[in-house]
Amino acid sequence: MPPENDPGLPAGPPPADEPTRVPLKIEDWLTVLIMAALALITFANVLVRYFTDSSFAWTEEFSVFLMILLAMVAGSAAVARDRHIRIEYFSEAGSMARRKRLAQFGALMVALLFFLIAALSVRVVWDDFRFEETSPGIGVPQWWYSVWLPIVCTAIGLRAVGLFVRRGRAGTP
Template sequence: MSESLPPQLPEQAQPQPAVKVPLALEDWVSVLSMALLALITFANVLVRYLTNTSFAWTEELSIFLLIVVTLTAGSTAFVRSQHIRIEFLADAGPQNRQRRLAIIATLFSVLFFLGLTILSARMVYDEYTWGDTSPAIGVPTWWYSIWVPILSGVITLRLAGMLHRLLRGPQ
């Protein structure tokens, strides 16, 4: 007689954090970017298999879409506390210590993404000023890179909101 294991229940969904701008905005941008990335990659593989040539523009567009997915998913990961952290330290000890560590980590994250926003905006300005173009398609490179400071700014605002909620204390 074989013993069967009890059915596994799905993990309970975590409640959505209270935010003013819905996280669904970044979620949909991530989903649509991933879908477009999968479509483009599939089309390129299919064309390469059938014709032994590939689309030159797919690599540029794929890199752009991966950057968009990384930054939009990163934004929601911070707010949902799904980002990479050392849980042994972050979740150990009394609540007061956990809160202080969360404030410090969020503050440094705000400073990092603020710096990334400023420096990537300078990079976009340089690309615009010098008229850099992409190698495969020949479009201005700032068309791709303008999204790095924009999405880094979004992450900065999300983190600033988190920091504000942490500093207000438990509600």
């Protein structure tokens, strides 16, 4: 069945992004850069394995880190665009005021969760730094990887606060 006749796909072009104070292009470009780095690392490893029967030791560890970072950056974009997972039966039912309150409640809960994760992960980073933990694969300082967790969680929390504010404006469901 051609894509335009697929009943599961919405008709027409995708909806435009809502205007935000911090441009959504940040997450979009980070996603592109991370995906490009993953593709290059994987391609280089495949070439090295094919021609030398050995592999770069660092590629798996770095690829896992980049995939986690990619998921977090994509999560930030999903929150900012209000495309996070929800049960639409509940979120789309009822009056406009009810939908607005539910949207704000959801954004507030996302913000609280990610600010909590950010605060707790600062301790993880500090422990990695203080105890000089090293990564298991290549032995670089573990905090090089873990420092990104509180940073990206804070970004997601701030995106959720922005969504909360946008949903609080009159006429926005």
